[in-house]
Amino acid sequence: MNITQEKIDNLNSVVKVSIKPEDYLDRVEKAIKTQAKKANLPGFRKGMVPSSHIKRMYGKSILVDEINNLLTDTLNNYISENKLEVLGQPLPKVDDAKEFNWDYTDEFEFDYELGLAPEFQLDFSSKDKLPYYQIKVDADTLESRTKNLRKSYGKMTNPEVSAEDDVLYSELVQLSPDGSVFEGGISNTASLRLDLVKDDEIKKSLIGLKIGDVVTVDIQKAFDNDAFQISKLTGISEEDAKDLKSNFQLTVKNVNRLEEADLNQEFFEKIFPAGDVTTEEQFKEKITAELESMMVQNADQKLQNDLVSFGLGKFELQLPDEFLRRWLKATNENLSDEELEKGYDDFARNLKWTLIENKIIKENNIEIKYEDVLDAAKSRLDAQFKMYSPQPLPEDQLSQYAVQFLQNKENANRIFEEVKAQKVFEYLKSVITLDTKEIEYSKFLELN
DSSP, rough: EEEEESSSSSSSEEEEEEEEHHHHHHHHHHHHHHHHHHHTTTSTTOOOHHHHHHHHHHHHHHHHHHHHHHHHHHHHHHHHTTTTOOEEEEEEETTTOOOOOSSSSOOEEEEEEEEEOOOOOOOOOTTEEEEEEEOOOOOHHHHHHHHHHHTTEEEEEESOOOOHHHHHHHHEEOTTTTTTTTTTOOEEEEEEEEEGGHHHHHHEEEEEOOOOOEEOOHHHHTTTTTTTHHHHHOOSOHHHHTTTOOOEEEEEEEEEEEOOSSSHHHHHHHHHHTTTSHHHHHHHHHHHHHHHHHHHHHHHHHHHHHHHHHHHHHHOOOOOOOHHHHHHHHHHOOOOOHHHHHHHHHHHHHHHHHHHHHHHHHHTTOOHHHHHHHHHHHHHHHHHHHHHSSSOOHHHHHHHHHHHHHHHHHHHHHHHHHHHHHHHHHHHHHHHHEEEEEHHHHHHHOEE
16 A cells, blocks of 8 residues: 655645555455345345355445445555644545446545644733733623612512513504504414613603503514514414514503512622621622622633634634635535635634644643543533522532533533633733723723
């Protein structure tokens, strides 16, 4: 057997594999004998089918399978032995001029295209400088958080007239284009939150309503074509909600208002049961500290995004784009040309950063242990459980759930990639220079 590589350029090459009968005959004969021992054919006792009979009936298909297996093994070994960093997978080059008899005497020759990863040198250092934001809670953010907490612990009332943040419990009936009720159309009773209405003119028309009032609403316009919200209001599927064009007649059945809780000791103890908050000033200090602690995650995410953009710009990696486009088409049968072009830039960007990440991991001997992945899975599940119950799960039970979660290959791969990204992030934070800057939360949001 002979295998050679022809470099087209630094990112593309063609591997030629030449196979002679002596390279494959032993494999084929062994596969035929194995098949004969397993075969269960009429007229023969199980395991006693002659190899010659199997060869006569299935020999050609076995030959094809073994040639394919040999090719796969040969290519993988060649790539490994020559330390080729291949992107995607080898693509066979179709040559209609080549014809094989598949008669155990053929000499085969196959060509495969390889897309190669670009070569580059890492040079992250303290000379690289990026801003790192310490986010401070501004007055508006503190007020918004306080208002949400007061509403969460407030009480429901039913005012006579609707105001800006009220909820209209309403009957919605589909209308025909001429404005009349559409016979047999959609009819549903649901709660409509005025704070979710996107269109200012429509929101204004829903303020000042009383029980029994009737208005016409263009719900697509009201919710800016949000299929989820329209589905909740009308009782139809999100898929159907996307195509819904009708106006609706809205009849107010009730006006609901969530009154904010008073800033008193009873409220403070509900939020902070330890009893260490007794004044409005202490309450605001506590909420501010909690918010700023949470905002560290926002700052880290911003830095992580900036590091990716900085790294991609610093190395300006080139990819074998045409090869990768062909590979994506070959491995995704339902991928249209339009979808490929629309998504290729994002695919290429992620691939480039993955190459940088992998090089950082390799050159700095950064280990990703199973314990790291398990701990990350436990943190993910713990956060999910806390959404439904304030009581933490026992450690042994949480560990058991995490192990089960990671038995799913897709879950395991996703958590592994998250841990890898975090390890690379921590490494880069320790290498580059962070220019720490204080910034108010409202100003920070404008950066994104």
